[in-house]
Amino acid sequence: MLRLEDLTKNFGGVLAVDGCNLEIEEGKITGLIGPNGAGKTTIFNMIAGALRPTSGKILYTSRGEDGKESTVDISGLPTHEMFHRGIVRTFQIPHEFGALTVLENLMVVPAEQHGESLYQSWFHRKKVIDREREVRRMAEDALEFLSLTHVRDELAQNLSGGQKKLLELGRTMMTDAKLVLLDEPGAGVNPTLLRKLADMIRRLNKERGYTFCIIEHDMDMIASLCDPVIVLAEGKVLTQGHMKDVRRDERVLDAYLGGGEEEAA
Amino acid sequence: MEQLYGYFLYSLSLLTFGGIYAILCLGLNIQWGFTGLFNAGVAGFFAIGAYVSAILTAPESPRHLGGYDLPIPVGVFIAMVVCVPVAWAIGRVCIRLRSDYLAIATLGIAEIIRLVFKNELWATNGARGVSFVPKPFEAWDSPWDQIAMALVVLVIVALLYIAIELARTSPWGRLMAAIREDEPAALAAGKNVERFRLEAFVIGAVVMALGGAMMAHYIKFVDPKMAEPLKATFLVWVMLIAGGSGNNKGAILGAMLLWFIWSITETIAPIIIPDSFAHVVYPFHLVASWFLPEAWMATPIAPDPVTGLDSWDSKAPFLRVFLIGLALQIVLQKFSSGILPEQRLQSLADTDDASARAARSSPS
Ligand SMILES: Nc1ncnc2c1ncn2[C@@H]1O[C@H](COP(=O)(O)OP(=O)(O)O)[C@@H](O)[C@H]1O
Ligand SMILES: [Mg+2]
Numbered sequence: 001m002l003r004l005e006d007l008t009k010n011f012g013g014v015l016a017v018d019g020c021n022l023e024i025e026e027g028k029i030t031g032l033i034g035p036n037g038a039g040k041t042t043i044f045n046m047i048a049g050a051l052r053p054t055s056g057k058i059l060y061t062s063r064g065e066d067g068k069e070s071t072v073d074i075s076g077l078p079t080h081e082m083f084h085r086g087i088v089r090t091f092q093i094p095h096e097f098g099a100l101t102v103l104e105n106l107m108v109v110p111a112e113q114h115g116e117s118l119y120q121s122w123f124h125r126k127k128v129i130d131r132e133r134e135v136r137r138m139a140e141d142a143l144e145f146l147s148l149t150h151v152r153d154e155l156a157q158n159l160s161g162g163q164k165k166l167l168e169l170g171r172t173m174m175t176d177a178k179l180v181l182l183d184e185p186g187a188g189v190n191p192t193l194l195r196k197l198a199d200m201i202r203r204l205n206k207e208r209g210y211t212f213c214i215i216e217h218d219m220d221m222i223a224s225l226c227d228p229v230i231v232l233a234e235g236k237v238l239t240q241g242h243m244k245d246v247r248r249d250e251r252v253l254d255a256y257l258g259g260g261e262e263e264a265a
Numbered sequence: 266m267e268q269l270y271g272y273f274l275y276s277l278s279l280l281t282f283g284g285i286y287a288i289l290c291l292g293l294n295i296q297w298g299f300t301g302l303f304n305a306g307v308a309g310f311f312a313i314g315a316y317v318s319a320i321l322t323a324p325e326s327p328r329h330l331g332g333y334d335l336p337i338p339v340g341v342f343i344a345m346v347v348c349v350p351v352a353w354a355i356g357r358v359c360i361r362l363r364s365d366y367l368a369i370a371t372l373g374i375a376e377i378i379r380l381v382f383k384n385e386l387w388a389t390n391g392a393r394g395v396s397f398v399p400k401p402f403e404a405w406d407s408p409w410d411q412i413a414m415a416l417v418v419l420v421i422v423a424l425l426y427i428a429i430e431l432a433r434t435s436p437w438g439r440l441m442a443a444i445r446e447d448e449p450a451a452l453a454a455g456k457n458v459e460r461f462r463l464e465a466f467v468i469g470a471v472v473m474a475l476g477g478a479m480m481a482h483y484i485k486f487v488d489p490k491m492a493e494p495l496k497a498t499f500l501v502w503v504m505l506i507a508g509g510s511g512n513n514k515g516a517i518l519g520a521m522l523l524w525f526i527w528s529i530t531e532t533i534a535p536i537i538i539p540d541s542f543a544h545v546v547y548p549f550h551l552v553a554s555w556f557l558p559e560a561w562m563a564t565p566i567a568p569d570p571v572t573g574l575d576s577w578d579s580k581a582p583f584l585r586v587f588l589i590g591l592a593l594q595i596v597l598q599k600f601s602s603g604i605l606p607e608q609r610l611q612s613l614a615d616t617d618d619a620s621a622r623a624a625r626s627s628p629s
Contacts (some may be wrong), residue, residue, distance in 0.1 A: 048453065083455025095450035097443045101609050107436075108443045109454040115436030115613070116461075118468070122428065128435055129613050135436075136614040155609065171454060 001026040001211055002047065002179060007056035007075075009042050009235075016042040018235030019056070024179065026061075029205055029212040031226030031243070033219075035256050039235040040215045041092055044181045048089040049079040060085065062178065084111065086178030090171070090185060092215070094164035098157030102148060105156050105167055106139035107132075109174035142173040145200065161188040169200065172210070180204070182214045186221050194218065198225050219247075231255070270408075277411045279528055280521075284418035285479050287520035289501045291425050291513060292472030298510035298607070299438060300465035301445030302360070303368040308497035309375030310348055310470040312489075314477025316382055316389060317344035319398040319487045326397070329390040337401055341478040345471045352470030356463045375494065383489035394488025398481050418479060422517060425472065430513050435613060441465055442511075495586070500527065503589055507596040509603025518604060526592050530585040 002024040009017040017039040024030050032040050045051040047058055058075040062085060074082065097105050113135065114120040115128035143149045146166045151159060156167060165185055172180045182201070186194050198221055204210045216222050222229060223243040230240040233255035239246060246252055289307060296302040322340035325332030335343070359370045382389045389395060402413040432438055444451045444458050451458050481487045491497065500523065508519020596604060 050449065050452065078457075079452040080455045080457045083453070088455075089453055091449070091453070095447045095453070097446040097450060099446050099607065099609065100439065100442055104439055104609065105443075108439055108451070108456075111455055113436040113440075116440055118432055118437055118464075121432055121435030121437050125431075132436065133614040171450075175455070 001061055002213075003057075003059040003061075004043070004047075005057040005059065007043065007046065007058065008054045009039070009046060009051060010054040015235055017046070017053075020232070020236060022230050022237050022240070024211065024213050026211050027205075027209065028228070029201065029214065029226050031222040031229035032213055032215045032232060033217070033222060033229060033246075034232035034238070038232040038255075040232055041183055042235075043232075044089055044183055044213075044215065046075065047082070048087060048181060049074075049077050049082040050089075052076045060087070062086065083175070086176060087181070088172045088175060088177040088179070089181040090165075090168035090183055092183040092187070094161070094168050096156035096159070096164050096167055098155065100156055101153050102156055102159065102167060103136070103139050103143065103152045106142055106170050106174050107135050109171050110135050110138065111175060138174060142170045145173065146170050147196070162190060162193050165189050166193075166197070169197070173204065173208075177208075177210055179211045179213065182212060182216075184215050184217065186216055186218045194221060201225060219243075223247075274408060274411060277408065277415045279525055281411075281415045281418050281483055282528065283521040283524040284415070284422050285476055285483060286501065286504060286524050287422045287517040288418075288425060288476035288479060289473055289497075290505045290508065290516040290520040291422070291429055292469045292476065293501055293505050294469075294510060294513060294516040295429060295441075295465055295472065296469035298505065298512070298516065299433065299441040299445065300462060301364070302462060302466055302469070303364045304371045304466070304469065305368040305494075305498060305502075306355075306371030306373075306375030306378075307473055307501045308492045308494050309371070309378040310352065310473035311477035311480070311497045312375075312378055312382055312487075312492035313348050313351060314341075314344045314474030315481035315487045315491060316395070316477075317347050317474075318478035319395045319481040320388070322482075323395055323398050326390075326395075328393070329395050330388040331395070337399055337482055341475065341482070344478040345474050348471050348474035349467060352467045353463065355470075356466040360459060360462045360466060372494065372498075375492070375498065379489050379492040382492065389489075392489060394486055394490075395481075396486050398485045398487065400482050400485050414483060418483070421475070421479065425475075426513055426517065429472075433513065500589070503593050505603075507593050507603055509600070509605035509607065511607030512603065512605045515603050515605035522604075523589060523592065526588060527585055530588050 004020050004022050007017055007020045008015070020039070020043065032043070034040055042051065046053045053075050056075065057073045059071050060074045061069055061071040063069050074085065074087075097108065100108070112131075113128075114124060114131050121128050140149070140152070143152055146169065148163065148166055148170070151163065156164070159167065165188065169182070169185060172182075185197055185201070189197060201212060201214070202225065205212055214222070214226060216226075227242055228240050229243045229246050231238040231246055231249070231252050233251075238251055238255055239249050289311060292310070293304065293307055296304045318337075318340040320329065320331050321333050321335045321343055322337055323329075323331045324334060355371070355374055359367055359374075362370060383391055385391075400410075400414065401417060402410040404410075405413060433441075440451070440456060440461060443454070444456070444461060448458055480491070501520075504519040504523045505516055506519070507523060508517070509515025600606070
């Protein structure tokens with residue numbers, strides 16, 4: 001579905017991503033792990049269009065309306081273009097619309113909202129309202145799914161860290177996503193909620209056919225959810241495969257220890 | 266009786282000026298209140314509106330461009346239209362800047378616009394300005410001309426309020442608030458943030474131009490001093506923040522309230538500060554005179570032999586700025602988000618339109 005070819009990002013001398021080659025397969029939940037500073041978030045930023053790669057390709061294969069597959073290099077396209085191709089991301093540090101209610105946070109997302117045009121909101125009020133009803137139903141369903149219905153009308157800035165993480169996931173449910181990039185969805189989420197989160201991801205994968213790529217430090221969550229797992233270190237792919245093989249890999253252990261991480265256990 | 270009539274005319278002028286400031290505040294509310302665009306150049310768009318409409322409608326004069334003699338509504342309309350490409354071009358260049366840089370850039374651009382009007386003598390008569398700008402209903406008897414003018418301004422405010430409120434309560438308004446709250450998240454939600462920021466900037470600027478044009482026709486005169494940042498930008502900002510940015514009612518209330526304070530300071534300054542107090546205040550007045558536009562520091566007519574000051578009427582200007590600052594402080598101490606803070610809305614989906622009612626009540 002998505003293939004990175006020699007993807008490189010250079011931040012004024014810091015090689016955050018250094019000729020990375022990897023593939024995300026359609027329908028799977030791929031894990032992306034590696035010590036802090038390995039370049040995981042930077043890769044997400046490039047795929048989602050928030051950063052322009054220094055060099056390399058991001059090849060995205062999608063099925064058009066006629067069912068035919070086509071592959072294009074999407075590197076360097078703006079974020080909103082990526083979104084309309086079905087690539088949706090969440091942020092490592094939650095980004096919520098603080099002064100908007102939780103419901104509104106989700107209602108912002110869907111595309112084709114006639115009411116985003118001033119002309120339509122002035123002169124085609126009925127059409128706007130009809131679409132608004134659909135969008136609200138969708139948002140309410142997502143809140144139900146996330147068990148956030150009780151905070152529906154709360155301002156998003158008043159949510160707990162864990163609830164904000166759920167809201168991030170909720171945004172991906174408001175569109176026909178194909179590839180969903182989750183950046184540390186479990187960080188700061190309590191263990192009960194974490195199990196629920198994993199269930200939700202699995203359900204979205206099965207029921208809606210989302211392809212996931214997940215950056216996560218919680219190795220148990222990765223082990224239970226992801227196959228394959230790609231290990232990144234210093235901007236390059238170190239190894240990849242099933243979690244139980246990856247765990248045994250000496251190089252992975254070294255990378256984590258070298259990176260000063262204890263989580264590789 | 267005569268005095269009462271004077272008060273009546275004075276309150277009409279309060280309403281009219283307050284209404285014109287409300288137009289400016291509504292424009293700024295679209296930019297700052299909704300979308301978070303820090304436009305510190307309100308005065309620039311105000312000046313464009315005022316000058317364009319004045320020149321298009323004023324009678325022929327050898328001192329400036331003109332003689333088009335267009336009807337006032339046409340002049341006002343063209344002034345707003347002219348503002349579109351100007352604001353668009355400024356927006357194209359500046360809109361991507363971070364908030365504080367956008368403020369500096371727009372402040373500078375507004376000054377450039379003012380200086381262009383000041384220096385293009387052939388078109389604008391420079392510092393002496395354009396006079397004999399026509400005023401609506403001029404031919405009518407007093408007070409009907411004043412009443413009609415106030416009504417026109419208030420009707421414009423009401424129509425703007427309705428249009429902007431409809432926009433605010435639709436997905437457009439929600440999206441603007443989302444962009445203000447978190448731009449990366451709005452981008453990640455697939456929104457073309459730059460385009461929407463530009464749209465809010467241009468629409469806000471056009472509304473400001475409307476305010477400027479109305480001001481020109483009301484006071485029948487334009488000159489570069491009108492577009493000095495203190496009165497045409499700073500005051501509008503204080504009004505919006507005190508009233509409640511993000512809230513259209515707040516914008517109108519703030520404009521009316523602060524214009525009232527601004528205006529009556531002229532009258533009450535001599536009352537609340539006796540002349541004998543002048544010696545104490547003199548140094549402050551001196552300092553203020555370095556910062557305030559000359560127009561505000563009217564030259565003393567009959568100077569006091571000791572201080573060189575005349576009566577307090579002419580000292581009002583610096584006291585005004587102080588009182589406006591004080592008013593803002595008091596308001597923000599009591600209401601941290603302005604008197605009427607932003608209201609998050611229930612969704613439009615709650616709107617009970619006729620068709621939905623029909624659908625519910627129909628038996629099938
Ligand atoms: N915007 C940026 N500017 C400069 N350096 C950056 C920027 N973003 C990330 N980096 C650097 O790139 C490297 C990889 O960062 P990141 O992708 O966030 O790692 P990870 O998500 O794997 O922990 C780090 O050394 C980080 O300091
Ligand atoms: Mg990261």
